[in-house]
Amino acid sequence: MPSRRQLLATGLALLPVPALAQAWRPTRPIRLIVPFAPGGSNDIVGRIVGEAAGQILGQPVVIENRAGAGSVIGAEAAARAAPDGQTLLINSSLPTVPAIVARVPYNTLEDFTGIAVAGFSxxxxxxxxxxxxxxxxxxxxxxxxxxxxxxxxxxxxxxxxxxxxxxxxxxxxxxxxxxxxxxxxxxxxxxxxxxxxxxxxxxxxxxxxxxxxxxxxxxxLADARTPVLPDVPTTAEAGLSGVVLEEYFPIVAPAQTPAPVVAALGEAFRTAVQQTASRLAELAGVTPRAGYDTPAQVMALVRASITQQTAILRAAGVQPE
Missing domain, CATH: 3.40.190.10 (Periplasmic binding protein-like II)
Structure with missing residues (x-):
């Protein structure tokens, strides 16, 4: 006769992914590293989304500003953190650092797993x-x-x-x-x-x-005017065709974070982004976008952006330092 532990394991294996995600909850406040000084875009977006995600997860999301080296210091701290779901990183510079820093002390695509994208601007x-x-x-x-x-x-x-x-x-x-x-x-x-x-x-x-x-x-720096600043022309309208660049906010965890933990965090943060969409637009000019519901989708966006940012910098004559 199967033991209670075996029955429990079998039951968990049969649960759909959203229900399995609910099986993990943080046991203490979650640290969300912002690798820049307070007042910047990552800090603002992180605080808005983090507050809502903390309410969903049942533990507060605490912002930790670790500025320096164009986000490298904070990102390295996140990459080296225990992969237990208690430390996350929000960093819009995640795809730009490999294009400009010759010796990055972490591997952007291998040392992180995607949680969510908090929006674009x-x-x-x-x-x-x-x-x-x-x-x-x-x-x-x-x-x-x-x-x-x-x-x-x-x-x-x-x-x-x-x-x-x-x-x-x-x-x-x-x-x-x-x-x-x-x-x-x-x-x-x-x-x-x-x-x-x-x-x-x-x-x-x-x-x-x-x-x-x-x-x-x-x-x-967009192809279309933003409803947040509707009277401000696009760069093309202003005579600067080609000067188009969009910031987005990937939220990631250390790469070895267990899949059920990643699923629970992803569900919570994606829900938080939707719940705070009006605040993000009003306070930060940031809007959510569909299509980034899995770790693979989040990291594919980062991978594509590394290619784009590298091309921009090389065309400008900027080499890694």
């Missing part, structure tokens, strides 16, 4: 309001005439904002230097103060300043 070409440019073409003319007066703010070597800056420099044919800050929050603060005049920040980290008039948006 275009980058934005902005200037400090003191800049006498009302259009992207006027800005390009100023930067070509005086590149030393119009440095571009970025958020670390290998970050998505860095890729956006290099794409803009390449297509606009401007020679202005890129100045790196420790995250989206500090870079936007530098733009607002006038320490730097030009930036291509994420929408999440800059939308409040744009709406409040502290920054002037000249274009969104």
């Amino acid at each position: 275009p980058y934005v070409l902005v200037v400090n309001p003191q800049v006498p440019a009302r259009t992207a073409q006027e800005l390009v003319a100023l930067m070509r005439a005086s590149p030393q007066n119009y440095h571009i703010a970025a958020t670390g070597n290998g970050s998505g904002v860095h890729v956006a800056a290099e794409l803009f420099r390449s297509i606009a044919r401007v020679q202005s230097d890129v100045v790196h800050y420790r995250g989206g929050g500090p870079s936007v603060a530098a733009l607002v103060s006038g320490e730097v005049k030009v930036g291509l920040p994420t929408m999440a980290s800059s939308i409040g300043q744009v709406r409040g008039g502290a920054l002037r948006a000249l274009a969104v």
